[in-house]
Each structure stands twice: as structure tokens, then as C-alpha cells.
Amino acid sequence: xxxxxxxxxxxxxxxxxxxxxxxxxxxxxxxxxxxxxxxxxxxxxxxxxxxxxxxxxxxxxxxxxxxxxxxxxxxxxxxxxxxxxxxxxxxxxxxxxxxxxxxxxxxxxxxxxxxxxxxxxxxxxxxxxxxxxxxxxxxxxxxxxxxxxxxxxxxxxxxxxxxxxxxxxxxxxxxxxxxxxxxxxxxxxxxxxxxxxxxxxx
Amino acid sequence: xxxxxxxxxxxxxxxxxxxxxxxxxxxxxxxxxxxxxxxxxxxxxxxxxxxxxxxxxxxxxxxx
Amino acid sequence: xxxxxxxxxxxxxxxxxxxxxxxxxxxxxxxxxxxxxxxxxxxxxxxxxxxxxxxxxxxxxxxxxxxxxxxxxxxxxxxxxxxxxxxxxxxxxxxxxxxxxxxxxxxxxxxxxxxxxxxxxxxxxxxxxxxxxxxxxxxxxxxxxxxxxxxxxxxxxxxxxxxxxxxxxxxxxxxxxxxxxxxxxxxxxxxxxxxxxxxxxxxxxxxxxxxxxxxxxxxxxxxxxxxxxxxxxxxxxxxxxxxxxxxxxxxxxxxxxxxxxxxxxxxxxxxxxxxxxxxxxxxxxxxxxxxxxxxxxxxxxxxxxxxxxxxxxxxxxxxxxxxxxxxxxxxxxxxxxxxxxxxxxxxxxxxxxxxxxxxxxxxxxxxxxxxxxxxxxxxxxxxxxxxxxxxxxxxxxxxxxxxxxxxxxxxxx
Numbered sequence: 001x002x003x004x005x006x007x008x009x010x011x012x013x014x015x016x017x018x019x020x021x022x023x024x025x026x027x028x029x030x031x032x033x034x035x036x037x038x039x040x041x042x043x044x045x046x047x048x049x050x051x052x053x054x055x056x057x058x059x060x061x062x063x064x065x066x067x068x069x070x071x072x073x074x075x076x077x078x079x080x081x082x083x084x085x086x087x088x089x090x091x092x093x094x095x096x097x098x099x100x101x102x103x104x105x106x107x108x109x110x111x112x113x114x115x116x117x118x119x120x121x122x123x124x125x126x127x128x129x130x131x132x133x134x135x136x137x138x139x140x141x142x143x144x145x146x147x148x149x150x151x152x153x154x155x156x157x158x159x160x161x162x163x164x165x166x167x168x169x170x171x172x173x174x175x176x177x178x179x180x181x182x183x184x185x186x187x188x189x190x191x192x193x194x195x196x197x198x199x200x201x202x
Numbered sequence: 203x204x205x206x207x208x209x210x211x212x213x214x215x216x217x218x219x220x221x222x223x224x225x226x227x228x229x230x231x232x233x234x235x236x237x238x239x240x241x242x243x244x245x246x247x248x249x250x251x252x253x254x255x256x257x258x259x260x261x262x263x264x265x266x
Numbered sequence: 267x268x269x270x271x272x273x274x275x276x277x278x279x280x281x282x283x284x285x286x287x288x289x290x291x292x293x294x295x296x297x298x299x300x301x302x303x304x305x306x307x308x309x310x311x312x313x314x315x316x317x318x319x320x321x322x323x324x325x326x327x328x329x330x331x332x333x334x335x336x337x338x339x340x341x342x343x344x345x346x347x348x349x350x351x352x353x354x355x356x357x358x359x360x361x362x363x364x365x366x367x368x369x370x371x372x373x374x375x376x377x378x379x380x381x382x383x384x385x386x387x388x389x390x391x392x393x394x395x396x397x398x399x400x401x402x403x404x405x406x407x408x409x410x411x412x413x414x415x416x417x418x419x420x421x422x423x424x425x426x427x428x429x430x431x432x433x434x435x436x437x438x439x440x441x442x443x444x445x446x447x448x449x450x451x452x453x454x455x456x457x458x459x460x461x462x463x464x465x466x467x468x469x470x471x472x473x474x475x476x477x478x479x480x481x482x483x484x485x486x487x488x489x490x491x492x493x494x495x496x497x498x499x500x501x502x503x504x505x506x507x508x509x510x511x512x513x514x515x516x517x518x519x520x521x522x523x524x525x526x527x528x529x530x531x532x533x534x535x536x537x538x539x540x541x542x543x544x545x546x547x548x549x550x551x552x553x554x555x556x557x558x559x560x561x562x563x564x565x566x567x568x569x570x571x572x573x574x575x576x577x578x579x580x581x582x583x584x585x586x587x588x589x590x591x592x593x594x595x596x597x598x599x600x601x602x603x604x605x606x607x608x609x610x611x612x613x614x615x616x617x618x619x620x621x622x623x624x625x626x627x628x629x630x631x632x633x634x635x636x637x638x639x640x641x642x643x644x645x646x647x648x649x650x651x652x653x654x655x656x657x658x659x660x661x662x663x664x665x666x667x668x669x670x671x672x673x674x675x676x677x678x679x
Contacts, residue, residue, distance in 0.1 A: 043217060119264065121449070186599075191593060208449035
């Protein structure tokens with residue numbers, strides 16, 4: 001039973017980690033142009049925290065999966081964990097978790113090679129949309145927790161889920177507001193206009 | 203290694219000037235001012251960190 | 267037959283070669299062209315590289331890159347593209363549209379020489395001037411009937427903004443992307459039109475190539491400066507004996523074009539440099555580059571002493587600021603700040619930050635626009651010290667703004 005308790009704990013810790021990583025990521029790059037120079041130091045710290053949270057989350061996710069496979073309380077095998085929706089226990093809900101892990105892995109990989117991608121103009125273009133898979137992975141992870149977790153009924157689980165949602169939603173809202181202020185700036189507005197003109201001039 | 207800035211991507215976030223002060227300063231609008239494009243071997247770690255931190259992916263390190 | 271718009275007659279100092287038969291402002295049709303230049307000839311890539319190297323032919327768009335080097339670096343084959351850049355987007359320059367309008371067949375001959383040497387049939391001519399466009403289309407029609415060629419030549423109308431004339435911007439525009447320079451370094455000879463290796467050069471370069479092939483290297487080099495033999499096209503503006511396009515032998519002293527005393531002289535157009543006294547300078551690209559006043563696309567203007575030189579500089583500075591494509595922050599904000607500073611100086615008030623701002627434009631953009639703007643303004647401020655003093659002392663020099671340096675409506679933005 002120890003493994004089963006540890007596995008659940010790792011799952012919750014991974015959710016907290018993912019929430020931190022996604023929220024910090026959302027606010028790491030969005031900022032109103034006027035604030036930029038003033039907030040440079042804190043932005044570098046946010047980036048560092050974002051990366052650290054992501055690394056810790058990946059480790060916790062791996063731990064969570066390995067413990068559940070080793071544990072005998074629920075019937076999850078290695079193939080069942082790797083192939084989504086084939087687990088012997090709440091197949092559908094566990095499958096969401098598998099998909100979330102894959103998404104997070106892709107997101108982490110793009111994060112790791114980020115600096116090197118700047119060298120290629122096309123890579124620099126696709127980087128952001130791919131990294132934004134995190135916004136898909138996080139709700140998948142939430143749903144996985146809600147539907148497969150055996151603690152879902154408890155007050156503290158609800159508190160964790162509610163708090164995580166609040167954190168991510170707030171961070172995304174902050175990001176979108178900053179982005180709006182940025183797009184209204186002269187540089188972004190001009191770049192945007194070029195993209196729109198592209199189709200018309202030929 | 204040498205620093206190259208893609209000015210069409212740079213948004214003037216100013217993080218590169220903070221992380222690679224050996225080579226890069228910034229102007230009043232936050233856009234980088236490259237004092238010296240050549241990265242010294244001892245600054246290479248800072249340079250990589252700066253390239254990785256740029257929110258717009260506008261800073262790159264090229265050979266030469 | 268359509269009536270074709272014909273520009274003012276160009277002038278030739280010495281004998282006209284590119285503009286042979288066109289100095290009265292008449293368009294040379296195919297028959298007239300063949301009478302003057304003979305039948306279309308061709309060369310292999312190796313021979314063309316040899317001949318262009320022998321006469322030291324330099325690109326005539328502004329960068330003055332050796333044509334032989336560019337040609338030698340090109341692969342050959344049906345996938346290769348040839349692009350004639352006729353997007354003469356500097357309002358002061360008229361030489362390319364004059365060539366395309368008056369001697370379109372010389373330009374086409376040159377494009378076909380390159381296409382045949384590179385063993386490709388893909389030729390694109392990018393223009394933004396409708397008269398030039400019509401003349402080229404008409405010329406191709408003449409050829410289709412009387413002198414068919416296997417190459418497919420497409421004439422494409424392009425936007426007229428200043429930076430849209432830069433070759434990489436032209437290639438982007440032809441490929442359906444925004445006609446702005448890319449932010450990363452690309453060599454058109456490696457990845458150009460449709461991603462294919464592309465030989466792209468200015469209209470005059472192709473006309474010179476046609477002339478070189480028709481005359482042979484020895485006769486081509488009979489006139490002009492030994493460093494850059496042949497002739498070159500200039501656009502002369504302002505207080506000059508014959509304003510407009512002129513064909514001159516290289517090596518010609520600038521005094522020959524600008525006799526007498528007058529106002530400051532602009533060499534190299536709106537990305538060029540002002541000089542107080544042009545005496546001693548001669549029209550040779552390598553020489554002028556060394557002298558720090560590159561010829562660029564060949565615009566030479568002299569302001570009349572009766573007008574306000576600073577007002578001309580302020581008007582062009584403001585135009586240049588509006589021409590920034592707005593892709594690059596230092597250019598978008600920097601050119602605007604510099605234009606405001608020049609306007610401040612025009613009103614006799616101090617602009618203490620102008621030097622720092624000009625420095626902030628140097629090598630901080632995807633193209634040469636910020637650098638060119640900085641060169642134009644910095645050289646103006648260092649040349650026109652007397653003017654500046656007069657404006658500081660009286661708030662004005664008392665002379666009117668004449669609008670000698672032409673500006674278009676600001677381009678499509």
C-alpha cells in the first residue's frame with residue numbers, strides 16, 4: 001500500500017508542479033512594453049522558476065507513472081500506461097493522463113532546445129505554437145486527476161484543483177492583457193499590417 | 203561564436219542586455235546595442251543563456 | 267498598338283552606349299535596337315564570368331557587388347531563377363525606369379544572356395512603374411512575333427515603398443510574402459525566388475551585360491576609368507546644367523557635371539552622403555566608395571544656393587522615417603526621432619541627442635535603411651554647418667524651401 005500512497009502523492013505534486021510551470025510560463029514572456037526595462041530582473045527570475053518547475057514536474061510525472069505500474073493496488077501495466085486508453089483501471093481517465101504526459105514531454109523538449117532554435121527562422125516561427133501545447137496538456141492532466149483520482153471527493157483535493165485552476169486562469173488572463181497592450185504598440189502594429197498586406201500585394 | 207540579432211523579431215524586452223552585459227547594452231527603448239558581436243569563450247555560457255531567454259527568439263549565436 | 271509614356275530625354279556626356287538612339291527620348295523598338303546593338307548573342311557561364319571580371323563590372327543597384335563573383339557562384343540548370351530588379355523605389359532615381367521605358371530590349375537582351383549562361387528559362391522582371399511595365403510587356407510582344415525565345419519572361423508589378431526595392435524584399439514580394447527584407451541573412455544566389463538559387467541584379471546591370479556581350483570586353487573597356495571601365499547612368503537633380511538621367515563615362519570628374527559654385531552636393535541619393543565641395547571627386551564606384559561617398563544607385567543632386575538646404579534635408583529625413591517598413595524597432599523609432607531632431611534644428615532650436623540617435627541607427631536593422639538614413643543626415647549636419655548656424659542665430663536662413671529633392675506620396679504603407 002505504501003506505493004499506492006506515494007503514487008497518489010506524486011500525482012498531486014505533479015499537478016502542483018505543472019500548474020506552477022504553466023502559470024509562470026504564461027507570465028514569463030507577456031509584459032507591457034512600458035514595463036519591460038523596469039521588470040527585466042524579475043522576468044529572468046520568472047523564467048528560471050518556470051524552467052525549474054517544469055523539470056520537477058517531469059520528474060514527478062515519471063515517478064507517478066512508475067509507482068503505479070509497480071504497485072499492485074490498481075491494474076496498470078507498462079503497456080497500459082504507455083498506450084492511452086488501454087489501462088486496466090479507469091482506462092478512459094488514465095488515458096487522459098498518458099496523453100498529458102506526452103504533450104508535456106513535447107513541450108519540455110521544445111523548451112530545452114529553445115536557444116538553439118533561434119538560428120532557424122522557420123523554427124523560430126513554429127516554436128511558440130508547439131510550446132503552447134502546454135495549454136492543452138494542463139487541462140488534460142486536470143481531467144485525469146478529477147476522473148481517475150480516488151481522492152476526488154475530499155475537501156483538500158477540491159481545494160487543490162480549485163486553487164490550480166484559479167492560478168492558471170489568472171496567469172493566462174494577465175498574459176492576454178499584456179499581449180493586447182503589446183499588439184497596440186507601434187512596432188507590433190506595423191508588423192501585423194505587413195502580414196495582412198502580404199496577400200494583397202502581387 | 204558571434205551574436206546576431208534578428209531585428210525583425212526583436213521586441214526590445216531587454217533580457218539579453220541583462221544576461222550578456224559583456225557584449226550587449228540597451229537603448230532607451232529597450233532595444234539591444236551590441237558593443238561587441240564576438241563572444242569571448244568565458245562568456246559563452248552567458249550568451250547561451252541570453253539566447254535562450256529572449257522571449258522573441260531574436261538573439262542567435264552563429265559560428266565565426 | 268498602345269501609346270507608351272516616354273520620360274524626358276536623357277543626356278549623354280561623351281557617347282551614349284546604353285542610351286544609344288534614345289537620347290532624344292524616343293523608345294527604341296526591336297528593329298532600332300538590333301540596328302544599334304546587333305543580333306542577340308550568348309555566352310557560357312565561364313566566358314561571361316571571364317568577361318565581367320575583365321571589365322570589373324559592378325552591380326548598379328547600390329551595393330556595387332562584383333557581377334563576376336555573383337555569376338561564378340551560381341549553379342546552372344532549369345531550376346535556377348533570374349530576377350531583374352526594376353523596383354526603382356527611390357523617388358530621386360529615374361535611371362532604371364528610363365532604361366526600361368526607352369531601351370527595354372537592351373534590358374531583355376541582358377536578362378536572356380544571363381538566363382542562357384545559367385541554362386535556365388526562368389526570368390522575372392520586377393517593376394513598380396507602370397510606364398516601364400508597359401514598355402517591357404510591349405517589347406516582349408514584339409519579340410514573340412519577330413524573334414521568339416524559349417525563355418519565359420514574367421513582368422511583375424511590385425509595391426513602390428523605398429525598402430521594398432531592396433533585392434531580398436523584392437524576392438519576398440514576388441513570392442507573395444510581404445515585400446520587406448527578411449530578418450535573417452540569406453543569399454539570393456543560394457535561396458532566392460521560390461527558394462531556388464537566384465541571380466538577381468539591378469536593371470542597369472543587365473543592360474550593361476547586354477552591352478558587354480555585344481561589344482566584347484575590349485571595346486566595352488575603351489571608355490571610362492581603368493578601375494571600372496565603361497559608362498554609368500546617373501540621375502542629376504537640382505542646380506545642374508541638364509537635370510535628369512545622364513549616361514557618363516566612368517572616371518568623369520564631378521565638376522564636369524556640376525560646373526560653377528552652388529549649394530551642397532548629395533552623392534548617392536537618399537541613402538548617400540552630402541559633400542560641401544565635389545571638386546576632386548570622380549564618378550567611379552570603387553573610388554567613390556574609398557572616398558566615403560559611395561555612388562549607390564547613381565543619384566547626384568546639387569542644391570541651389572537660393573534655397574534652404576536644411577529644409578530639403580528635413581523633408582527627406584521625414585520621408586525616410588515614413589519609409590521605414592516598421593519591422594525593426596531601432597529603425598522605426600530611430601528614424602522618426604532623427605527626423606524630429608532635424609525639424610528641431612531647422613527651427614533653430616538645439617537637438618542635443620541627434621548624434622547619439624544617428625549612431626543608434628548604424629547596423630541595427632534587417633536592411634540598409636537605418637544606416638543609409640544615418641549617412642544622409644549625419645553628412646548633412648557635418649556639411650551644412652553654415653546653414654545650421656544661420657538657423658540657430660535667426661530661427662531661419664530666410665531662404666525658401668524649394669523642394670528640389672523629390673518625394674513621392676510616401677509610398678503605400
